[in-house]
Amino acid sequence: MYEVLVIGGGSAGYVAGSVLARKGIKTAVVEKEKFGGTCVNSGCVPSIFLFDSSFMLSRWKEIGDYKGINVDVEMSDCTFSKRDDIVSYLSSAGRSLVENAGAQVYLGEAKIREKGKAEVNGETIEFKRLIVASGSSPISYPGVITEDEAVNLRYVPRDMIVVGGGYAGVEIAQIFARLGSSVTLVTRHRILSGFSEKARDYVIQSLEFDGVQVKEFHEVIKMEGNEVVTNKGTMKGEVVVSAMGRRPVLPEGLTKNYNVKVNEKGIAVRRNMMTDDCDVFAVGDVIDKPNKTAHSAMYEAIVASQTISGTPMEVSYECIPKVIYSDPQVGIVGVPEKATKIAEFPFNAVTRATISGLRDGMVRIGFNERNEIVYGEVIGKNAEELINILTLAVKYRVNMFDLATTVFVHPSLSEAISNASKSVFDLDVDRFK
């Protein structure tokens, strides 16, 4: 009998399984496809591998020219097989993490047959508590490839229509445009809803610079094969990609045997990740929550594991950052509506950005009337790293003056953060550029 059965070996599942096992709690993790789930096999990892490749292809020449170095770059035949090697390495690393921690791994689909009993490949597994980490799957249309399939393509299509203006759609559009496809990005509203106007403007400008045709306010009526019919006309592409959202994946027998509430967005949970049934926790993309990212899935897995092991924790979604891996990248954290003032600082006034030829973008910090930091935004290269500084600031409501009087290394890109806070007190040092 296991203390905890974890269903799903993705970002949420492998973290929960390994953390619980390291605490000495008898745990099993069941995975029906590949360890690492969406993030490793068809999300973050293949997508960011291709993002880096496309960045090198399109920007190294430009950065080389900036620095007086002759750079000749071209894509080689093995780009896609290199991506696949990294994916399989990280997938087996996820499984090893769970096994090395002492949890039992089962490969196969878990079906819940009764309270405390699941079946995997005909074998019955008994458990006391359940963590559902079964993730989500993309919404699919006949003959149209999904976002998960797009990042695993093994060739560069001549032309591509990407439907969906969220982070996955934007990233896929820019990657393939830079790899050589002629790309059209179609979206019902504006792209990147939830991000600031400034961030959207930078990203749209950069997409258009890369040759992406951005078609906002196009309502898709039908998508099939290589055709997309919208309220403004019909478009055809060699490949059509649907990046229009995802649905939760529920293990068979879950709602029949447990008092778990589910809506169209996923399983309803409390802030400690417990469902309406106190024996069942749910974490990651399968839950009804605003932030469907791998890092929030891993955080929720830690919260659930701590709570189960007697050290209760609660999730605060306000402090979970989001990043779009476009170029320029955009990172945000916190709640802009809580800010009474915004301090901004552009990268083109930062010494390190000027040295490196990375002058696009800016830092924006929102603070309240007590000067506490409640929002952060980084637009530009390395936003994925810089936003983590602002995440700490938002989490602990750091005072702008304390940030302004903290010494940052010179020259560094993060001086944009330092200077944004300094500018509020007339202490910024890079204003002359």
Ligand SMILES: Cc1cc2nc3c(=O)[nH]c(=O)nc-3n(C[C@H](O)[C@H](O)[C@H](O)COP(=O)(O)OP(=O)(O)OC[C@H]3O[C@@H](n4cnc5c(N)ncnc54)[C@H](O)[C@@H]3O)c2cc1C
């Ligand atoms: C193109 C793309 C790019 C992305 N980029 C990023 C990014 O840059 N950063 C980021 O943070 N997030 C990114 N994401 C989102 C991220 O991948 C997901 O939020 C994350 O993988 C969710 O983790 P999870 O463990 O909840 O679910 P999943 O990773 O989907 O894992 C669920 C696992 O459960 C298994 N499973 C399901 N049902 C059963 C069952 N009954 N029995 C056994 N096993 C079962 C599945 O096979 C799967 O492996 C991206 C997603 C996509 C599609």
